[in-house]
Amino acid sequence: MTEQRRRGGDKRSSLLIHRRRLFLIRRLIRGSATAEELINEANTTFTDVPEGIYPADASAALRRDIAALRVEYGCAIERDDDGVYTLKSPGSLALIDLPDHEIEAVAFLLDVYRESDLPIAAPIGTFLARIGALMPEDRQNRLNSLTASPKVERPYAPIEGVTEMMRALKGVLRKREVEFDYRSPHTPDGAALHHRVAPLEFVYREGHTYLDAFCLASDVPELVGQFVFYRLNRIVASSLRRLPQALRRDYRRPTYALRYRLAPAVARQRDVAKWFPETEIDYAADGSATVTAVTNDLWRAHQILMRYREHCRVIEPAPLIEMMRASIERMAALYLTDAVMQIHEDIR
Structure with a gap:
């Protein structure tokens, strides 16, 4: 026993x-x-x-x-x-032995985040490197020998102060009001103007990180009562203050029905990109396409649809049509001014 x-x-x-x-x-x-x-x-x-x-x-x-x-x-x-x-x-x-196609995926991600300006790019890179370190030596050698494909082309923007601003705001998202001075594009000299907002979430798009917020008070009156994207690197860090007021309601962006027509030059191959939620595409016999979708961000929709240039006509909603018209008029005036100046230069 x-x-x-x-x-x-x-x-x-x-x-x-x-x-x-x-x-x-x-x-x-x-x-x-x-x-x-x-x-x-x-x-x-x-x-x-x-x-x-x-x-x-x-x-x-x-x-x-x-x-x-x-x-x-x-x-x-x-x-x-x-x-x-x-x-x-x-x-x-070595605890991870990935098949070839997954090793290729890791190589792709390493390349994407190696020089990314996404605020969490560094932790992502560290995580991927840790994954690689847990592979057997022959799989590590394969990973290191791969060239990422396809290459991802993206814009780069200044990121100084972005991570610190995210850290400062993270604890108040959808909880408490904040106020700050913002280097506003709405003033000719880009002066810092005061804003009080309900902070909702962070959004990263095309090289910039934004605070999506509902504007409660501002030195720019037309922004009050609107949902606004504030670029984090334009917020004056020393001016940021967390306020004691809790958010009074659950702020949700309004949704707009979106409809636009694409000319045959961009639609006849029937491979039109679906940029927006709930996108449906009706291809016509002449090669054109009518696209219906929804969006909660008219500013973003305006940016995307301007890429189609003369090949796109917005049918609804009315506020987006006005945004498109205003941009086209300003662009026409800009290039008309250039043309007039060139004529004057030629006369001289």
Whole structure:
């Protein structure tokens, strides 16, 4: 009976040690840690071991675990002068072995986010690199040998201060009002004007990160009562203040029915892009197309449809038609002015 209990105890001890060592790898994959942190987190994680998964002499047991991981699995675990352990390679405990097409996807994402101005691009890059580090060496070599395809072309914009502004605003989204000074495009000199808003969410599009907000008060009267996209890098950081007022209601952008006609020059191949939610496309015999959809952002719809230039005619809604007309008139005036100046130059 004594021998049976001893053998059962040995089996349980071996199992606990095995679980402990796998935990160490998982924890070090997440990031570096001191011996004390590793021991405390292990004891906290294994709630089914009330006395703690590490024995009384935890430091010595941890050293044995680290040594065993190095010898048995070839794990490259380094300890610096401050006693911080770092996993450099999981060795034969490589936990991720992706098929070729998924490795190609990782290569593509690494390329996309390597020089991206998206505020969370750096954490995404770190995550993807961590995925790569958990692959067997031959799969890592394949990943490193790949050229991302297709190439993604995108605009780049200044991002200075964007991450800090996101951090400052994150805790108040859809919760409390804020106020700030904003370097406004509505003034000739781009002076910073005051705004009080209900902050709703962050939106990243085409190189810029915006605060989508409902304007409650502003030095630009026509913005009051409107949903506005504020570019984060234009908010004066020192002016930002969280206000005690909770949002009085759930602000939701109004939805507009959208309808526009595309000329045969861009629609006859029947491969028109679906830019908006609930898009339906009716192709006509002459090669043109009538597109119906919905949008909650007329400014964005205006930007997109202007890309079609003379090949697009907006049918509804009326506010968008007026935005299109105003832009076309201003552009015509701009180029007409250039033409007149050229004529004067030729006369001279």
